[in-house]
Amino acid sequence: KAKELGKNNFQVYSSSLNAQTFKIFSLESSLRYAIERGQLELYYQPKVCPKTYEIVGAEALIRWNHPEWGLVSPDEFIPLAEETGFIVEIGDWVKRTACLQMKLWQESGLPKVPISVNLSANRFLERSLITNVKQILEETNLESKYLEIEITESSLLENEKVVFSVLEELKRLGIKVALDDFGTGYSSLSSLKRFKGLIDILKIDRTFINDLTSFETDDSNFITNTIIQLAQQLKMEVVAEGVETTDQLKVLNNYNCNSIQGYLFSKPVPATEFEKLLNKGKLIPEEMKAKEEKFT
């Protein structure tokens, strides 16, 4: 009986392993063709000023429209792209598409705001990043001050010499660097110290924003407030990620957070939708609109 059970267990284990291996294998082989088949798309999510509600920037976020599986999340295919090396081509495509799109919007008279792109850790370490970025800015004719690069702390952990030289070169070119998902890595505080003056923007991870309450004295509020003060003391701008409620917005506004990104203002949307948002210029959350109407 025990033998039977063991056998069954093995079968379950091995068939689920096969299914997983198969999924990875087929993801991998179709990722290979995703670019040339036009299955990749950039969505854009606005960054908004918490005081005026004006759009002050946008983050480009990749989407993969797979003909059978539908929208595949970047959390699922970016790690695979990193392992297989497709990330080089994908990253190129992302930067070029984002810069070109922003240039087109600017030329059509829409408000000029910076576009930020996410960079994989292993891409950041390559010196070729600089030549690559320069070439894309030249090709698309976008001014460097309108391009921002988002990296995570893991990008800063490896070869310190290379990291410094890449950051310094980006600074020289006038491209801003943002530290994404701040507070979740291994060395958040020491990164701030070591790379002072080379990182322009801090994006507070949404796990901190999630924990905000309307009680000023709560620990989570105190931590967020302190991160904002600290970053601003170090001459960095602060973006809060994952803001979903007007209560969170109010708290962050009290803490003088520089900009807000989250579903409260807009989810990431396709280019045609984002163009409409840029055209409006200001994004007033529905909840606030209702309140304003009551008082006027």
Ligand code: C2E
């Ligand atoms: P990220 O750079 O931290 O991007 C923010 C993520 O939070 C996005 O998920 C966005 O849709 C989501 N988000 C924004 N506001 C809210 C909110 O109010 N509530 C909640 N629950 N979520 C919110 P997304 O688009 O699925 O991207 C996930 C991650 O994939 C990104 O995290 C980034 O690390 C990576 N990624 C996306 N696009 C690219 C890319 O072009 N290249 C690379 N290397 N990585 C990318």
Ligand code: MG
């Ligand atoms: Mg990001």
Ligand code: MG
């Ligand atoms: Mg983030």
Ligand code: MG
């Ligand atoms: Mg992330």
